[in-house]
Amino acid sequence: MSKIKTLSEIAGISKALRKQRKSIVFTNGCFDILHAGHVRMLRKASLKGDVLIVGLNTDASVKRIKGESRPFAKEKDRAEILEALEMVDYVVLFPQDTPERLLHVIRPDVLVKGGDYRIDQVVGRQFVEGYGGRVVVVPKTKNRSTTSIVCRIRASE
Numbered sequence: 001m002s003k004i005k006t007l008s009e010i011a012g013i014s015k016a017l018r019k020q021r022k023s024i025v026f027t028n029g030c031f032d033i034l035h036a037g038h039v040r041m042l043r044k045a046s047l048k049g050d051v052l053i054v055g056l057n058t059d060a061s062v063k064r065i066k067g068e069s070r071p072f073a074k075e076k077d078r079a080e081i082l083e084a085l086e087m088v089d090y091v092v093l094f095p096q097d098t099p100e101r102l103l104h105v106i107r108p109d110v111l112v113k114g115g116d117y118r119i120d121q122v123v124g125r126q127f128v129e130g131y132g133g134r135v136v137v138v139p140k141t142k143n144r145s146t147t148s149i150v151c152r153i154r155a156s157e
Contacts, residue, residue: 004092056091064097114140
């Protein structure tokens with residue numbers, strides 16, 4: 001069974017998980033070139049609760065956020081890679097530039113972001129904290145980023 005869900009499917013799943021008193025963890029990102037920093041962050045996020053839902057920016061939103069040359073990998077491929085990770089329970093694509101709408105649908109107990117953000121920069125922090133949820137920033141893995149990988153590839157050409 002696919003872990004990749006639509007917005008309406010994830011809404012129903014989230015509602016059912018809350019009824020079961022399962023702790024929902026949510027994180028999001030572009031995950032353009034999956035690297036060890038991403039994997040480490042996802043692993044740490046998954047340990048913060050019972051179920052990890054990953055919001056994945058669509059190709060159009062990545063392009064708006066990162067620029068015309070991005071994404072390097074198409075959304076279907078990025079979703080399939082995330083789906084294959086054992087610590088990820090569900091993946092849901094979103095076309096907006098921020099996961100605000102998803103947060104309102106999922107209402108996670110824990111919102112996790114990578115260490116390239118300060119807690120006051122996390123989109124949805126006030127909303128999540130407003131209903132009693134927590135926001136966690138996982139420290140960034142040094143020298144692990146999509147940008148650094150792309151720079152090394154371009155330098156070797």
